[in-house]
Amino acid sequence: MRNAVCGLVATTALTAPAVAEVDFAGKTIEWVIPFSETGGSAKWANFFAPLLADALPGKPTVVVKFMPGAGSTKGANWFQKQKYDDGTLLFGSSGSTQFPYLLGDPRVRYEYKDWNAVMASGTGGVAYLNADDGAKFDGTANALKDTNFIYGSQGATRLDLVPLLAWQMLGMKVEPVFGIKGRGDGRLMFERGEATIDYQTSSGYLKGGVDLVEQGKAVPMMTWGALDADGNIVRDPTFPDIATFKEVCEATDGCETSGEAWDAWKAFFVAGFPVQKLAFLPAGTPQDVIDTYTAAFEAVVADADFAKISSKRVGKYPVFTGEGAQTALGTATNVPAEAKTYVLNWLKEAYGVELK
Template sequence: MKRTSFGATVAAAIVAIAAQGALAADFSGKTIEYTIPFSESGGSAKWANFFAPLLSDALPGNPTVVVRYRPGAGSTEGANWFQGQQDEGDGLTIFGDSGSTKFPYLLGDPRVRYEYQDWQPVLASATGGVVYLPPDLAEKFDGDMDDLGDEVYLYGSQGATTLDLVPLLAFRMLGLDVDPVFGVEGRGDGRLMFERGEANIDYQTSSAYLANVQPLVDDGLAVPIFSWGALDDAGNIVRDPTFPDMPSFKEVCEATAACETEGVAWDAIKAFIIAGFANQKTIFLPSSASQDVVDTYTEALRSIVTAEGFMDTAAEVLGVYPQLVAGGAIEATNQATAISPEAKKYVLDWLMEDYGISMN
């Protein structure tokens, strides 16, 4: 469905809701700053720029919604900035996080000066991710990583406590010798390293993969080998619905001699897959936002995600994943910002052992 017709559908839905008196806030003539703590080249930018014009159509008064980028310190810099905006309750300041923001929080990273319990979630977005290799290495992949264990890999990373925790731990579990090059500002920068031949293994979230890596695959410059997978209703990791023909990490782990899908290592990586992907991105309002403002955003977002044609449009950009509002967004955020003591200890011990990183 074309952007104009889909926007018209959303606008019609929001007018109907407003006529019923459900929306109290009016953003006529206003500009909303939608901040994400990453560079403009990664999956979070794709996600934010997808929802920004839809919010402009759906919110009363059709405000201008501008995406702002505040990268730095594995996204904690931008999150700390948003924590300082908690008195901006007029609805003109919103924030979009990622698993890279949740992970330092879960691990007790000393850079974290933000508190998720202070923020008000209004949309929770699941996503996925795909690991890919250059064609020469991918030729050795036959469903397991056994023939790839002798290679030396370079991987552009934002940091071991960012969303890159999942691939770094996964690579370790698979028995791969991966040397991370820390310091890239976003996953898009890691992809550029791969394109320049400076890295020979990479992963991208689904939205960035669909937009930026699929063309490399089509040109024979990259080969996908597995996705992180998705959760079924029973909490099991299954194939990603966006990439149903691609094996999940669990399948590859089961097939690889060095990897196990039970025990503390598996419990740990599953916990972070949930935090990093099952509720990977969330839109927040500050704590001081009134219930009227929260309700206005909630109903606007509900009109977006339930509008005719949304799923088809979203699938082309974000992949086929749930978009939760209201209580669903709150529950998803609660689950994604909690971790068992055992899983946390395992990951903290691994970070110290492999990277000399201490959260103390």
């Protein structure tokens, strides 16, 4: 799995296929996001939507719609049943959609292998503290271990398992309040003082978290990091001045960057972040439509201004199209059996969650 991710990062430039004549003139494309309109997935789709509309033949209208519920499984289950074949329906998934699939959540009624991935992109994540607790943070979690934190969470089987497990490994006492519909709602809880610790994916942090830091209301704690060509965790290129969880763990008493807990955390980090957001066409979509979308996303990424504008909106991460997107999907929907077993046992012990 590590080699697959590294190979993807090293080969982001792909050649778009020859495209048959597909024309979307006068049509409206609905891009469904299974989260609320306040989170990182919303910002990701809203960033790409107008670029995609301009790149598709006929320049259709691309409208982003939201279908939150059950940590995104509601929207994914709905998408599984759709049979559009004209390219007017697109679906965006995130790590919080991938993790229930990976863990065998009984609420999952969708199968990624049935869908057609046309674009995938990586992201990062930033954890941050309120001003009072942030004043105690010295690059380690040692002074935070006696504090009782509150965190707004979509659910322990969602992407939130990455921060929840990280905080536990650091010896911190973080009580999740489950049931929010998107990470943006978690940020709103933090802003209102209902939560005292939070994390956002890169797009969400760039949009809202940075403002909180600049206002003195939040203090960055750590990122999850990024992967280098050898599969090592290094600093996130979007936030190079913020230490990684690995660095904070190494500096914190009792936290280990080897062993079962670390291996499980890293496996789910790899599945959830280097390839975190994917755009799909539904089952049954004709190949010429798939090729047209592939060519359009390839044109978006190849634009001379793309790197500059994307770094400010969604972060400095690779974007995969065509066969690269399909390969990325494989990376995002596979974890080693031992990592899955560890996380399932941890979910039961920490939160009483059993997936049957």
